[in-house]
Amino acid sequence: MTRVFDEDLNARFATRTIHAGQRPDPTTGAIMPPIYQTSTYVQDALGVHKGYEYARGKNPTREALERNVAALEGGRHGFAFSSGMGCLDSIMKLFSAGDHIVCGENVYGGTFRLFDKVLRRMGMTFTFVDTRDPQRIEDAITTATKAVIIETPTNPMMWITDLAAVGEIAKRRGILCIVDNTFATPAFQRPLEFGAHIVYHSSTKYLNGHSDIVGGIAVLSDDGLAERLQFILNAAGAVPGPMDAWLTLRGTKTLALRMKAHDANGRRVAAWLANRWGVERVIFPGLPTHPQHELAKQQMSGFGGMISVEMGSREKAATVLGRTHVYALAESLGGVESLISHPASMTHASVPPERRAEMGITDGLIRLSTGVEDADDLIADLEQAFKGL
Numbered sequence: 001m002t003r004v005f006d007e008d009l010n011a012r013f014a015t016r017t018i019h020a021g022q023r024p025d026p027t028t029g030a031i032m033p034p035i036y037q038t039s040t041y042v043q044d045a046l047g048v049h050k051g052y053e054y055a056r057g058k059n060p061t062r063e064a065l066e067r068n069v070a071a072l073e074g075g076r077h078g079f080a081f082s083s084g085m086g087c088l089d090s091i092m093k094l095f096s097a098g099d100h101i102v103c104g105e106n107v108y109g110g111t112f113r114l115f116d117k118v119l120r121r122m123g124m125t126f127t128f129v130d131t132r133d134p135q136r137i138e139d140a141i142t143t144a145t146k147a148v149i150i151e152t153p154t155n156p157m158m159w160i161t162d163l164a165a166v167g168e169i170a171k172r173r174g175i176l177c178i179v180d181n182t183f184a185t186p187a188f189q190r191p192l193e194f195g196a197h198i199v200y201h202s203s204t205k206y207l208n209g210h211s212d213i214v215g216g217i218a219v220l221s222d223d224g225l226a227e228r229l230q231f232i233l234n235a236a237g238a239v240p241g242p243m244d245a246w247l248t249l250r251g252t253k254t255l256a257l258r259m260k261a262h263d264a265n266g267r268r269v270a271a272w273l274a275n276r277w278g279v280e281r282v283i284f285p286g287l288p289t290h291p292q293h294e295l296a297k298q299q300m301s302g303f304g305g306m307i308s309v310e311m312g313s314r315e316k317a318a319t320v321l322g323r324t325h326v327y328a329l330a331e332s333l334g335g336v337e338s339l340i341s342h343p344a345s346m347t348h349a350s351v352p353p354e355r356r357a358e359m360g361i362t363d364g365l366i367r368l369s370t371g372v373e374d375a376d377d378l379i380a381d382l383e384q385a386f387k388g389l
Helices: 007-009 013-019 060-073 085-094 109-122 136-138 163-173 223-236 242-252 255-277 293-299 314-323 355-360 377-387
Strands: 076-079 100-106 125-129 145-151 176-180 198-201 216-220 306-310 337-340 365-369
Touching: 013 060, 013 255, 060 076, 060 242, 076 223, 076 255, 085 109, 085 198, 085 216, 085 223, 085 314, 100 109, 109 125, 125 136, 136 163, 145 163, 163 176, 216 223, 255 306, 255 337, 314 337, 314 365, 314 377
Parallel strands: 100 125, 100 145, 145 176, 176 198
Antiparallel strands: 076 216, 198 216, 306 365, 337 365
């Protein structure tokens, strides 16, 4: 395998975003990795090749992205996929029928849908718990449990899970700890440092940052697990095309800069919303009033641009959603442009209403993905959208 670049791990984060996992093209000296738009590779002789046989298994452009993100997360191996859900589905192929998984109850709606509607039919079992309390994870583990899967911060309730505590539980109980790090990104949080075994992302979001690709990526350090996941990647084939890999790599080069801007805007907008609508209605880990603010500060170096707001009713939510101009009404998140969405009918529509209610995902909840525009323009946009409410 050609995914390990230990020297890249010594540089500071902003330097790694630009250089890690990449070398100037040996043929031309091009500073950007070429887009290897090929499906196959000519072999020198029978069984003699340059490390590449068929592009489903390996592609040099994709490998540059994989090495780059692995270095950013502090891992040894990266594996890029065609979507965040394709990534998670491939990770789940590490397990078998009869295996039990403990999962955070407030995860992305697509995660719940995959587990509840697809993998249950194939003989896997799941227990969904509030991972804000590590003891609930401990209590849910059985002799059949193979992994715990968490998001932190969660989508869209911004719950924070104690990564160190969960990593310790996983180590003690001999199970895998798998963390969705999409919201925080390695710019603000690196779960492998807290004991996680696998970190994954929807690279559609902050890693790419420009809303022009769909992708996923997993990072890990264990060589044995890496060999198994490489086999699954090649066997199942949920891989991205070279153009998508190249665009994502283009995005990671500005990750450090963009995340600082997302974080600065997120703090300003959240503070304005708390003052305008009340701190009890605004959910943002960077607010001192967030019930897990201190834990967030311990394991995160920034809070990003994701904010949820309880409007009180679907009607009020619809009013705001229909009035914004800078914040565009759309699914997804993490792009340079600001987006606004309605989790109950968009990202979490596949979650049963009673489960949404238990988690606080009401019909009045809206979610903001605060971009990198001028913060004064974002606040002015929300101010006019909130007028009269």
